[in-house]
Amino acid sequence: MNYDRMHDWLVNYFSKSKTIVVPMPFTTYTYIADPANVEHVLKTNFNNYPKALKLSTILCQVSFLNHEIDMQELLMRMTLDSICKVGFGVEIGTLAPNLPENSYAHAFDTANIIVTLRFIDPLRKIKKMLSIGSEVQLEKSIKVIDDFTYSVKQDILSRFIELGESNATDKSLKDVVLNFAIAGRDTTAPTLSWAIYMFMTHAHVADKLYLELKKFEENRANEEHFLASIEITETLRLYPAVPQDPKGILEDDVLPDGTKIKAGGMVTYVPYSVGRMEYNWGPDAASFVPERWFKDRVLKTESPFKFTAFQDQGICLGKDSAYLQMRMGLAILCRFYKFNLVPDHVVKYRMMTILSMAYGLKLTIERRS
Numbered sequence: 001m002n003y004d005r006m007h008d009w010l011v012n013y014f015s016k017s018k019t020i021v022v023p024m025p026f027t028t029y030t031y032i033a034d035p036a037n038v039e040h041v042l043k044t045n046f047n048n049y050p051k052a053l054k055l056s057t058i059l060c061q062v063s064f065l066n067h068e069i070d071m072q073e074l075l076m077r078m079t080l081d082s083i084c085k086v087g088f089g090v091e092i093g094t095l096a097p098n099l100p101e102n103s104y105a106h107a108f109d110t111a112n113i114i115v116t117l118r119f120i121d122p123l124r125k126i127k128k129m130l131s132i133g134s135e136v137q138l139e140k141s142i143k144v145i146d147d148f149t150y151s152v153k154q155d156i157l158s159r160f161i162e163l164g165e166s167n168a169t170d171k172s173l174k175d176v177v178l179n180f181a182i183a184g185r186d187t188t189a190p191t192l193s194w195a196i197y198m199f200m201t202h203a204h205v206a207d208k209l210y211l212e213l214k215k216f217e218e219n220r221a222n223e224e225h226f227l228a229s230i231e232i233t234e235t236l237r238l239y240p241a242v243p244q245d246p247k248g249i250l251e252d253d254v255l256p257d258g259t260k261i262k263a264g265g266m267v268t269y270v271p272y273s274v275g276r277m278e279y280n281w282g283p284d285a286a287s288f289v290p291e292r293w294f295k296d297r298v299l300k301t302e303s304p305f306k307f308t309a310f311q312d313q314g315i316c317l318g319k320d321s322a323y324l325q326m327r328m329g330l331a332i333l334c335r336f337y338k339f340n341l342v343p344d345h346v347v348k349y350r351m352m353t354i355l356s357m358a359y360g361l362k363l364t365i366e367r368r369s
């Protein structure tokens with residue numbers, strides 16, 4: 001198995017799809033009806049494509065060496081590199097076999113955890129006032145994040161100017177960079193990590209997808225090509241990347257069930273719970289069953305009030321982009337590799353705004369024929 005073979009395989013995979021959605025940063029999406037030019041479009045417009053292949057070559061090396069790796073760490077590096085290239089035009093190259101120092105990502109995670117814990121830390125104000133403990137760490141992390149965001153500012157600014165918006169301030173550009181970095185890195189990487197965890201704990205699902213991908217390459221697939229979509233959606237139902245999403249209340253209001261809410265307070269909706277309620281999903285709500293997303297060989301769409309991982313239709317600007325990236329990643333990973341959880345590795349939630357794994361996802365890799 002080599003890079004060229006995987007490359008050809010991926011082009012073939014997407015060439016056979018009926019339509020391909022290519023996300024273009026800061027503009028509307030391009031829909032390609034003609035699969036004939038898929039290779040050109042994927043190469044020129046969407047940098048996640050070579051990133052998935054890069055990940056695959058690293059996995060291939062690891063499988064030969066029979067080493068353990070932290071898959072979540074690699075996926076986080078892959079998605080950070082992708083969003084920096086696609087969103088800001090910068091190649092930061094954190095996804096490499098020697099796992100280069102990644103201070104930005106480290107600062108990013110530290111800040112995220114501290115900000116989450118602030119909600120429940122009774123000493124927060126004192127720590128801030130005296131500038132001690134976690135508040136000092138937070139300040140340091142924010143400095144690293146700021147330095148990075150200002151370093152890519154020029155690229156973002158030129159994109160804004162192209163769009164006729166030249167009056168962006170330093171602060172607003174920094175917010176854009178941060179927003180895209182969080183949205184682009186911290187959502188797809190944990191989702192792919194949970195999907196791989198689900199594959200390792202539900203081997204029959206991984207084997208089924210592998211056989212479908214093989215059939216697909218041999219031209220024996222059925223008409224509709226949803227490969228890997230239902231596994232991703234089912235993963236997001238159980239492990240939504242944004243597990244809870246608080247909203248500030250601007251004005252006094254009354255919710256549809258009569259609950260009164262007061263300005264200055266907060267309302268949180270919790271996709272993690274909504275995705276696991278038997279009331280919504282039936283008695284097997286807690287089980288990973290991708291087939292539930294198919295009915296009569298048609299992919300079901302659920303109400304955004306039932307499947308709330310993306311909050312609402314149209315709120316998440318990166319939904320199509322995320323699906324494309326995750327499908328590419330999972331298609332390559334499941335077609336060419338089999339993953340085995342390292343014995344005794346503990347998979348546990350990390351306390352932060354996204355649903356990631358506290359100790360990563362340690363696994364070993366076998367190559368598939």
Ligand code: HEM
Nearest residue numbers: 183184187188191241242245309310311315316317318322
């Ligand atoms: C598994 C993948 C993803 C999930 C589950 C997800 C989920 C969400 C959710 C729940 C929100 C609403 C947050 C809020 O306003 O409280 C949101 C907003 C957003 N997402 Fe995503 N997202 C994903 C991937 C992405 C990607 C890859 C990008 C960009 C490359 C992206 C870009 C955005 C942006 C820009 C917003 C803010 C939209 C606005 O406020 O107008 N998302 N996403």
